[in-house]
Amino acid sequence: MHSRIQIRQAVKTALQGTPGLVNIYTGRVQPSRAARMPFARIETGTEVSEKHTDQWTEIRTVQVFVHVYAQADEQLDDVLDAVAEQVEQRLAVDQTLGGVCESFIYKGAESDEESAARVEDGLLSLQFECVYVWQPSLVLDSFTVASVQIDMASPRNDPPIPTEPDGQIDASVRINLPS
Incomplete structure (x- = not known):
């Protein structure tokens, strides 16, 4: 299983039971039914890599986004910020995501006012930086x-x-x- 999959799953596991979140999704699905809100969508973004050792290992840094959606009403910002606080707290407790990565650090948040103007929900995207060590799992032939x-x-x-x-x-x- 690729490390990015493990990272998304570890974030999802860490967020299970978060007060204020009805559902948590990984990947690019974006359900918009009111019954599923507020919900979080976890996705990985840009990734960069640098050589770590001579044994084909790399240090990789990937952006991880936790997109928080809620129904748009007068309390939208309050609801999004309350859920964001819970998400940030839960992800700050274990900054290795159970050993999946070397570090997992909060980098900021951005509200999406463009899509909020077109639909009946609001979005707050929390950005994290995840650093992990990658190495190939080569299967070599039986060269003896x-x-x-x-x-x-x-x-x-x-x-x-x-x-x-x-x-x-x-x-x-x-x-x-x-x-």
Whole structure:
């Protein structure tokens, strides 16, 4: 399972039972039925990477968004801020998301007034930065024996003639590798 999936699932798990949230979704689904509000939608955004070690590991930093939706009325901002406070508190408690990442830090919030003007709900997007270590989980074949044969230009002549390999195997080795 990719690390971004694990991160979204860990955020969802951390937010389960949050007062004020009826439902929590991962991914890009956006239900808008009033019965499902207020709800949160968790999604990952831009990711950057840098080399960590010589063993193919990378330090990756991914943006994680928790979009909080609520029905639009006079108390919209109060409802969104109250839910946002609960989300921030729950995600601040374990900044490794149960060991899924190295750090998980709140970076800010942004309200979406454009879509709120077109629909009957409001949106507040909370942005977090998640840093994790990634390494490939390669499945290698069962390479257990290496054979090497060396065909040199004729070293027996001075000067060496011919200057190309002469077709005679001058050295060979068989290496049994541990399995």
